[in-house]
Structure formats: structure tokens, C-alpha cells
Amino acid sequence: MAVTRSGKVRAAALVTGAGLLLTACGGAKVGETGTASTGGSKGCGTFNLAVNPWVGYEANAAVIAQVAEKQLGCKVVKKDLKEEVAWQGFATGEVDAVVENWAHDDLKKKYIDEQKVAVSAGPTGNKGVIGWYVAPWMAKKYPDITDGKNLNKYASLFKTSESDGKGQLLDGDPSFVTNDAALVKNLKLDYKVVYAGSETALITAFRQSEKQQKPVIGYFYEPQWFLSEVKLVKVNLPAYTEGCDADPAKVACDYPPYELDKIVSKKFADSGSPAYTLVKNFTWTNDDQNLVAKYIAQDKMSADEAAAKWVADNPDKVKAWLPTS
Amino acid sequence: MTAVSATTAVAARLPARRYLIALAIAVWAAGWALLRGHDTLALGGAELTPLHGALSDAMDAIDDSRNTNPFFLYFINYIRLFLDEAVTAVQALISQPALGRPVPVLGWLGVTGLATAVALLYGNRRVALLTAAGFLSFGALGLWQESMDTLALTLTAVALSLAVGIPLGICAGLSDRFHRLVTPVLDFMQTMPTFVYLAPLTLFFLIGPASATVATMIYAIPPAIRITAHGIRQVSSDTLEAGTSLGATPAQALRHVRLPMAKQTIIVGVNQTIMAALSMATIAALIDAPGLGQTVLKALQTLDVGTAFNAGLAIVIMAVVLDRVTSAASRRVEAERRAGRMRTTRGRRLEVAGVLGVAGVLAYLSYTYVWAAEFPIAANAGPYVRRAADAASQWVQDSLVTYTDALKNLLTNQFLNRLEALLTGSPWWLVTIVAVALALLVGSVRAALVTAAGLLLLVLLGLWQDSMVTLASTIVATVLVMLLGVVAGVWIGRSDRADTVLRPVLDAGQTMPAFVYLVPILGLFGATRFTAIIAAVVFAAPVAIKLVAEGIRGVSPTTVEAATSAGASTWQLISKVQLPMARSAVTLAASQGLIYVLSMVVVGGLVGAGALGYDVVAGFSQHQLRGKGLAAGLAIVVLGIVLDRVMRAATQRADVAAHGGPHHK
Numbered sequence: 001m002a003v004t005r006s007g008k009v010r011a012a013a014l015v016t017g018a019g020l021l022l023t024a025c026g027g028a029k030v031g032e033t034g035t036a037s038t039g040g041s042k043g044c045g046t047f048n049l050a051v052n053p054w055v056g057y058e059a060n061a062a063v064i065a066q067v068a069e070k071q072l073g074c075k076v077v078k079k080d081l082k083e084e085v086a087w088q089g090f091a092t093g094e095v096d097a098v099v100e101n102w103a104h105d106d107l108k109k110k111y112i113d114e115q116k117v118a119v120s121a122g123p124t125g126n127k128g129v130i131g132w133y134v135a136p137w138m139a140k141k142y143p144d145i146t147d148g149k150n151l152n153k154y155a156s157l158f159k160t161s162e163s164d165g166k167g168q169l170l171d172g173d174p175s176f177v178t179n180d181a182a183l184v185k186n187l188k189l190d191y192k193v194v195y196a197g198s199e200t201a202l203i204t205a206f207r208q209s210e211k212q213q214k215p216v217i218g219y220f221y222e223p224q225w226f227l228s229e230v231k232l233v234k235v236n237l238p239a240y241t242e243g244c245d246a247d248p249a250k251v252a253c254d255y256p257p258y259e260l261d262k263i264v265s266k267k268f269a270d271s272g273s274p275a276y277t278l279v280k281n282f283t284w285t286n287d288d289q290n291l292v293a294k295y296i297a298q299d300k301m302s303a304d305e306a307a308a309k310w311v312a313d314n315p316d317k318v319k320a321w322l323p324t325s
Numbered sequence: 326m327t328a329v330s331a332t333t334a335v336a337a338r339l340p341a342r343r344y345l346i347a348l349a350i351a352v353w354a355a356g357w358a359l360l361r362g363h364d365t366l367a368l369g370g371a372e373l374t375p376l377h378g379a380l381s382d383a384m385d386a387i388d389d390s391r392n393t394n395p396f397f398l399y400f401i402n403y404i405r406l407f408l409d410e411a412v413t414a415v416q417a418l419i420s421q422p423a424l425g426r427p428v429p430v431l432g433w434l435g436v437t438g439l440a441t442a443v444a445l446l447y448g449n450r451r452v453a454l455l456t457a458a459g460f461l462s463f464g465a466l467g468l469w470q471e472s473m474d475t476l477a478l479t480l481t482a483v484a485l486s487l488a489v490g491i492p493l494g495i496c497a498g499l500s501d502r503f504h505r506l507v508t509p510v511l512d513f514m515q516t517m518p519t520f521v522y523l524a525p526l527t528l529f530f531l532i533g534p535a536s537a538t539v540a541t542m543i544y545a546i547p548p549a550i551r552i553t554a555h556g557i558r559q560v561s562s563d564t565l566e567a568g569t570s571l572g573a574t575p576a577q578a579l580r581h582v583r584l585p586m587a588k589q590t591i592i593v594g595v596n597q598t599i600m601a602a603l604s605m606a607t608i609a610a611l612i613d614a615p616g617l618g619q620t621v622l623k624a625l626q627t628l629d630v631g632t633a634f635n636a637g638l639a640i641v642i643m644a645v646v647l648d649r650v651t652s653a654a655s656r657r658v659e660a661e662r663r664a665g666r667m668r669t670t671r672g673r674r675l676e677v678a679g680v681l682g683v684a685g686v687l688a689y690l691s692y693t694y695v696w697a698a699e700f701p702i703a704a705n706a707g708p709y710v711r712r713a714a715d716a717a718s719q720w721v722q723d724s725l726v727t728y729t730d731a732l733k734n735l736l737t738n739q740f741l742n743r744l745e746a747l748l749t750g751s752p753w754w755l756v757t758i759v760a761v762a763l764a765l766l767v768g769s770v771r772a773a774l775v776t777a778a779g780l781l782l783l784v785l786l787g788l789w790q791d792s793m794v795t796l797a798s799t800i801v802a803t804v805l806v807m808l809l810g811v812v813a814g815v816w817i818g819r820s821d822r823a824d825t826v827l828r829p830v831l832d833a834g835q836t837m838p839a840f841v842y843l844v845p846i847l848g849l850f851g852a853t854r855f856t857a858i859i860a861a862v863v864f865a866a867p868v869a870i871k872l873v874a875e876g877i878r879g880v881s882p883t884t885v886e887a888a889t890s891a892g893a894s895t896w897q898l899i900s901k902v903q904l905p906m907a908r909s910a911v912t913l914a915a916s917q918g919l920i921y922v923l924s925m926v927v928v929g930g931l932v933g934a935g936a937l938g939y940d941v942v943a944g945f946s947q948h949q950l951r952g953k954g955l956a957a958g959l960a961i962v963v964l965g966i967v968l969d970r971v972m973r974a975a976t977q978r979a980d981v982a983a984h985g986g987p988h989h990k
Binding site: 002019028029030041053055058079080081082083084085088089091092095104106109114115129130161162170172174175177178179181194195196197198199201202204205207208211212225248296297298300 | 331369371385388389393426427460505523524527531532533563610611612613619622623625626627628629650694695696698706722723726732733737738742791838843847848851852853854855921932933934935938939943945946948949951
């Protein structure tokens with residue numbers, strides 16, 4: 001019994017094997033067509049680029065990688081990492097550049113000032129804004145809601161199962177430092193901070209808010225691809241002045257404007273690599289980034305396709321970043 | 326020890342234990358009403374205690390010594406090199422361009438052929454067919470390379486986990502002392518959230534395959550050790566005595582009696598190790614582990630449910646294939662052991678040669694020809710899956726949201742908020758006293774001591790209130806898991822058809838990365854604690870259901886027949902016969918359900934649960950909060966150990982009561 005069964009198996013195997021061999025005769029062989037050699041030009045070598053997990057960053061990284069690869073002949077290795085891990089990479093020599101950094105003064109202190117393994121490579125040209133936002137339908141229906149002074153009037157609108165009878169202020173992409181709990185207290189607002197816990201949760205909340213006309217107020221920031229889908233409206237708190245956020249417990253003003261910047265490892269900066277010059281020279285506007293981010297997030301292009309398209313459409317901007325020689 | 330059992334005996338004899346439990350709860354409620362808001366030890370999201378600062382500093386100190394400490398230079402670095410090489414070698418074989426070729430050594434045809442051959446030789450024809458279909462579907466989903474990267478990492482991590490875990494498991498099976506020593510360590514490894522050690526791992530093992538492998542192994546080794554030890558232990562003492570009386574030395578007894586008898590259980594351990602390793606695929610992607618996890622995380626950044634689902638589906642298929650093949654292998658081992666060798670060696674040899682021959686031909690073709698190396702792009706069904714998943718997710722979010730909102734509000738206001746108010750609003754010392762009293766009443770003196778120590782530790786960690794918020798959600802989620810577990814478990818246990826239909830659904834619930842369904846459930850329930858509870862239930866209920874079903878099926882048919890012929894109705898049969906007889910399975914389901922719920926606390930933190938889960942996530946993302954994140958991770962471990970020990974003590978007491986009082990030593 002067992003023998004006949006395996007005999008059948010073998011027969012079947014021979015037939016399929018022979019069939020496959022026959023069909024295989026026409027196929028192209030591996031390595032027959034000339035393979036593209038990577039990293040042609042001398043002097044650039046490998047460029048380790050950290051990719052932090054948000055679309056705006058990915059847009060910066062994709063465009064820089066595209067130019068480094070195609071125009072400078074570098075071998076770009078993209079590493080998908082959270083910010084903290086990416087900075088650690090400066091110390092271990094595994095990351096050459098972070099190309100969109102939101103402040104992170106504590107990391108700067110540790111890796112730039114103390115360990116001296118990283119240096120700043122200047123601003124990206126993008127201006128970061130952090131604050132409290134509502135969906136556009138709310139701003140239209142309650143025009144004075146964009147003034148922070150009127151927030152208590154609307155607190156009851158924002159009540160949820162999570163907020164203990166107060167208004168809910170949806171907070172907390174965990175990657176961002178917030179003063180919101182202190183702000184609520186110091187501005188005497190009848191709100192409770194609820195930690196959404198991720199960008200995904202915040203975006204979903206705002207998306208549902210606009211679609212279902214459900215009141216939501218929460219922490220958000222720009223540049224961010226989602227704003228090109230739903231144009232959230234910022235609520236103005238007492239304006240930021242230099243030093244008004246010095247004591248985190250007593251802060252009662254809006255968030256400062258952020259100049260997003262680039263950080264590179266000391267070793268990379270000293271290497272004289274053309275990729276370093278590219279990173280240092282790279283700057284563009286919020287509109288530029290939003291466009292590439294839209295290609296990725298809404299038009300569902302891959303990051304490489306999106307970057308290639310933008311680079312092809314903006315040769316002059318790209319030219320200004322390239323090493324002069 | 327004698328004092329402990331004496332007190333337990335006294336406590337068991339107390340006639341009014343039930344009234345005492347009611348009294349303790351009444352005292353608590355009264356204390357809450359009187360002292361609400363006192364000594365609640367609240368700590369804001371960005372506030373830190375000195376201990377959190379000290380933990381941060383300690384972690385910094387370890388970072389800084391990395392380049393000078395000989396431990397790192399000579400020990401960790403070599404482990405890292407070894408792990409990197411191992412993973413890269415497997416990747417070169419099946420997933421990444423290697424040896425100067427634009428494609429890996431084996432293409433899709435070769436890998437599929439080899440996998441099918443393995444399934445055929447160790448399992449049976451059905452699982453071989455499943456394996457072939459599964460591997461082809463990776464290509465059909467347009468995710469061949471990503472799937473192979475995940476497979477490479479998983480297989481390497483599993484092989485190493487087994488190499489470490491099985492010998493340790495044998496030790497733990499043979500030595501009670503070692504078993505006691507290793508159990509809390511394993512509890513720790515399984516309940517400590519990965520996010521806590523993910524960032525520090527990259528300092529030790531650098532960014533790359535080594536860190537991802539270690540992260541996976543930390544989570545995958547415990548089941549290998551536990552289940553191997555269990556298998557060694559359950560070999561009946563009669564069999565062993567027979568061996569010893571024939572003059573077998575302990576080493577011979579191990580090799581010729583214990584190991585062969587435990588072989589089937591050890592394969593179950595292999596199976597669980599694979600599942601655990603695969604469940605780390607997404608999280609490991611946060612430190613640049615290649616594969617399907619990357620696809621899921623990237624898609625999540627743009628809330629692209631379709632793409633995330635497509636990749637999640639590939640993970641589920643991989644899990645199901647690996648699960649069915651290892652299960653079939655384990656059944657085959659058992660059958661062969663029972664019946665002796667069925668096949669003649671010659672027949673088997675012919676079969677092996679034939680199957681390997683075909684696989685070899687396929688492997689050669691995929692090495693040589695492009696069509697067999699790269700999966701044909703024309704066969705890509707990924708876009709259809711993506712669009713269908715997108716549409717389904719959209720429809721669910723748009724049309725069900727009114728009902729789900731009402732359900733969320735009802736359950737949150739009626740149960741969760743009240744429980745949470747009681748836990749967080751009472752003074753910490755009152756909660757501790759009541760909890761210790763309850764542990765003593767339902768469990769044992771030992772459980773009460775663990776409870777006291779655990780709750781005081783939560784106070785020391787500076788996270789009392791967050792821990793209580795998390796505890797409230799955990800309790801509600803575990804209750805829901807057990808409700809589902811018992812209802813669906815009984816149904817599946819009694820009906821084979823239900824089993825066939827529901828099992829793939831359960832497998833999907835267990836292995837689909839939570840990140841895939843976060844967007845639709847966030848759309849339905851908002852960023853709330855309830856969303857976190859739902860995510861935990863989706864993940865934990867399948868385990869509970871499977872275990873209960875297993876227990877119901879284990880009730881002997883004669884007992885069931887006797888009850889039926891005595892005129893018991895279906896309801897009586899279930900409630901009076903099947904469930905009571907499956908009690909130990911139900912308890913196991915509850916304790917496993919609880920562990921699974923706790924392992925979702927961090928995911929809960931991502932969708933609005935706040936508290937400990939959020940503390941851990943924030944600690945992973947913000948440098949100044951990482952001490953607090955570590956403390957929150959420890960708090961989750963403490964909660965897990967306290968709940969587990971109390972539950973076990975309660976079960977033991979119930980068992981003793983069921984068997985007519987404490988008449989053991």
C-alpha cells in the first residue's frame with residue numbers, strides 16, 4: 001500500500017518535473033540581462049538615511065535619496081526607525097542623517113553637546129506649527145470657536161464617555177511633547193485631556209468629526225498630509241512670546257513656531273561626502289513637502305515614484321542643493 | 326510553609342467566607358463614598374517622580390559604557406555578529422539578492438516546492454496542499470519578497486529559540502527547583518511590553534536583524550521552555566518506574582522514556598513558539614526589521630487600511646500554514662508512536678527520495694530561470710484585496726457608527742466608569758487593604774502576600790493611579806473575553822461544523838496584527854478606553870475560545886451519554902455536566918485570556934486607553950519619559966503576576982473544595 005502510494009507520487013513528480021523542464025527551455029536565465037551596477041561614482045559610497053515614521057519625513061527622505069542615488073551616485077540605505085532609535089544610530093555609527101527633526105532639545109543636548117557624535121545641518125525650510133485644531137464644519141458653524149477664550153462656552157459640546165462630564169481635549173501623539181494638561185489648568189478651561197496615543201487615532205477622530213459632524217477638538221500639527229484631505233482650523237490660544245513656556249507647569253500660551261531642521265552624524269559631516277553637502281543644502285517649502293506627501297498619502301504612489309516625479313518637475317530647486325564642483 | 330497551609334485550612338473552614346467577601350466590598354464602597362479623591366496618588370502625563378529620573382539616568386549610564394565595557398566589546402558584539410550573519414544567510418537564500426545575483430538563491434518556485442515537500446514528508450497531503458496554496462498566495466498578494474523576509478527572520482528566531490528553549494525546558498521538566506526559579510523570569514519575559522526594551526536593544530545589538538531577532542526571541546522562548554517542561558513532567562510515573570526497575574540510569578530514562586513520550590507536546594511547543602515569533606513581525610519593524618511588518622506600519626502612516634490588510638492577510642496565511650503543518654507533524658508523531666512504524670523503511674525512503682527529487686528540480690529551475698525566480702507580476706491580486714478591504718472598512722465605519730457609539734457609551738458608563746471610579750477614587754491604602762483581604766478570602770495566604778507586595782510596588786513605581794485605570798480596563802476586557810470564551814467555546818466544542826467554520830476566524834483574530842484593524846475600530850468607537858478593550862478582546866478571545874472548546878471536547882462521551890439517557894436537557898447537559906467537568910480548561914482559558922489582554926495594554930495605549938499603555942508608548946518615543954516608560958512596563962508585569970497568582974490560588978481552592986475539603990499533606 002505504502003509502496004504503491006509513493007510510486008504514484010514519484011510518477012506524478014516525474015511528469016510535472018518533465019513538464020516544467022520543457023516549459024522552462026524558453027525562459028530567460030537569471031543574470032543574463034545586464035544588471036545595473038549601484039554606487040558608480042567615487043567619493044560618495046554608502047549613505048545611511050534614517051526614515052522616521054511620518055509621511056512628511058518620508059517625503060524629505062525620498063527626495064534626498066532620489067537625488068543622492070540618481071545624481072550623486074550614492075548607495076542609499078534607508079532605515080525605518082523611530083526618532084529616539086535614529087538618534088542612537090548617530091552614536092553607534094549606523095545612521096548618517098535625520099532629515100526632519102522637530103526640536104528634541106533633550107536629544108540634541110545628549111548627542112550634540114555631550115557625546116558630540118552629531119551636528120546640526122541647518123533648517124529644512126519647513127515651518128512646524130503645533131496647536132489645538134477643530135474640523136472645518138465646526139469653525140463654520142461656530143465662528144468664534146477659533147478664539148481660545150470662547151472654549152469654555154463650547155465645553156459641553158465636546159463631552160464624551162472619557163471626559164468625566166467636562167469637554168474632551170484629544171491629545172497625544174506620543175512622539176510630541178505637550179503642555180496641554182498645564183494649559184487646560186492655567187487657562188482655567190473646563191476640559192479634560194484624553195490621550196489618543198497615536199497619530200492614527202488623532203487623524204481617525206478628525207476624519208470622523210468632519211464626516212459625521214461630531215464635535216472634536218484636539219492637538220495637531222502642520223505640515224501634515226491629512227490637512228490636504230480635511231483642512232483643520234487652528235484655535236488661537238494666547239500668543240506665544242519668547243520664554244512664556246519656560247516653566248512647563250505654568251505655561252499659559254500657545255506653542256512656539258518650530259523651525260524643522262536636519263541632524264547628521266559628526267563622522268558623516270567630516271567625511272566630505274557629496275551626500276553631506278546635499279543634506280546640508282537641502283531646503284524646501286511647506287507647499288513642496290505637502291505636494292510630495294499628497295502623492296504618497298492620497299495618490300498612493302510609492303515614496304520613490306513620488307520623489308522622482310517632484311525632482312523631474314523641479315530641476316532648478318534640486319540644482320541648488322548639489323555640490324558646486 | 327506549614328503555617329501557610331494551616332492558615333489556609335482555617336480560612337477554608339470559615340463558614341461565612343461569602344459574607345466576608347461581601348463585607349470587604351461593602352467596606353470598600355463605604356470608604357470610597359467617604360474618602361473619595363484622597364490619597365489617590367495621581368500623576369499627570371508629563372510628570373515624573375524621582376524614581377523615573379533615576380531609571381532614565383541608569384539607562385543613560387548603560388548607553389555611555391557601551392564602547393568601553395568589556396561585556397559589550399567581547400560578549401554582546403559576538404552574539405550580534407552571529408545573529409546578523411544567520412539572518413542574512415537565510416535572507417540570501419530566499420528573500421534578498423545574493424551572491425552577486427539580482428535575485429535570491431531560491432526563487433518562488435523553489436521555496437514553494439521545498440516548503441510543500443517538508444509539509445508532505447512531516448505532515449500529510451492535505452497540509453502539503455495548503456502549504457503550496459499558502460506560499461503561492463504570498464506572490465498573488467504581490468508580497469513575495471516581504472513575506473520571505475518575514476519568514477527568514479521568523480525561522481531564524483524560532484530555530485534559535487528552540488535551540489535555547491528546549492534544553493532549558495528539559496531542565497525545568499526534571500528539576501523542581503529550576504522550574505520555580507525560571508517561572509517568574511518567563512512571566513516577566515511574556516508580560517513586559519516589547520516597547521520598553523526595543524530602543525535599548527538597538528544600543529546593544531545595533532539597528533538591524535540582530536536586534537529584531539533578539540526582540541522576537543525574548544517573546545518566543547517562554548512557550549518553548551514552558552511547554553517542553555510540561556511535556557517532560559506529564560510522563561506518567563508508572564512508565565518511569567518501569568524504566569528504572571529495568572536498571573535505566575536517569576540519562577537513559579530521559580533519552581529513551583521521557584523524551585519520546587514528550588515528543589508530541591514538544592512539537593506543540595514548537596508550534597506556539599512559531600506563533601509568538603510571528604506576532605512580533607509588526608513591532609520588530611519599528612527597529613527596521615524587514616518584511617511584512619514594514620508594509621503594515623507604512624500603510625498605517627497614511628491610514629491605508631487596504632494595504633495594511635493585504636499585508637496582514639499574508640501574515641495570517643503564514644501563521645495558518647505553519648500552524649497546520651506543525652500540528653499535523655505532531656499528530657503524525659503521536660500516531661506513529663501509538664502504532665509503531667506503519668510504513669516499511671523502503672517505502673518511506675522511496676517517498677522521501679521522490680519528493681526531494683521534485684523539490685530539487687523546482688529549486689534548480691528557480692535558481693536558473695527568471696520566470697521561476699521572480700513571481701509573475703501579472704498574477705498580482707493585491708490591488709483587488711486592497712480595494713475590497715478599503716471598501717469594507719469604509720462601509721463599516723459609515724453605517725455602523727451610530728450603534729457602536731451607543732454600545733460604547735452604555736458599557737463605558739455602566740461598567741467601566743464605575744469600576745474605574747472605585748479603583749482610582751479610593752485612597753490607595755484602602756484599595757490595597759481590600760484587595761489583600763479579597764485575595765486571602767478567594768485565594769490563599771500566599772496570594773494575599775503577593776497582592777500586598779505587588780500593590781505596594783505599584784505605589785513605589787509612582788504609577789498607582791495609572792495602574793488602577795489599566796486594571797479597570799483589564800478586568801472588563803477579561804470578563805468580556807471569558808463570556809465570549811465560554812459561549813463560543815461550548816458551541817465549538819459541541820459542534821464540529823462550528824469548529825470548521827470558526828477556526829480560521831479565530832486564527833485570524835490571533836495573528837492579524839492589531840495595527841491592521843485599529844483604523845476601523847477607531848472609526849467606530851473613537852479614541853477611547855473601550856476601543857482598547859475591543860482590540861484586547863479580538864486578540865485574547867480566540868485563545869480562550871479554543872481552550873474552552875478543547876476542554877468541552879475532552880469530557881468523556883460515556884459521561885455525556887449517561888447524562889443524556891438520564892433525561893438531561895441540552896442546557897442541563899452543558900451547565901451541569903460539560904462545563905463543570907471542563908473546569909480546569911475554563912480556568913486555564915481565564916488565565917491565558919488575562920495574559921493576552923495584558924499583552925495588549927500597550928496597543929490600547931495607542932488608541933485612547935491612556936494610563937500605563939500610553940506611558941510605555943510615550944517612553945518609547947520621548948527621551949525624557951523613558952524612565953517612566955520602564956516603570957510603566959514594570960507595573961504591567963506586576964499587575965499580570967498579581968492577577969495570575971490570585972486566580973491560580975482561587976482555582977486551587979475551588980478544586981480542593983470540589984474534591985471534598987483539604988485532605989492533602
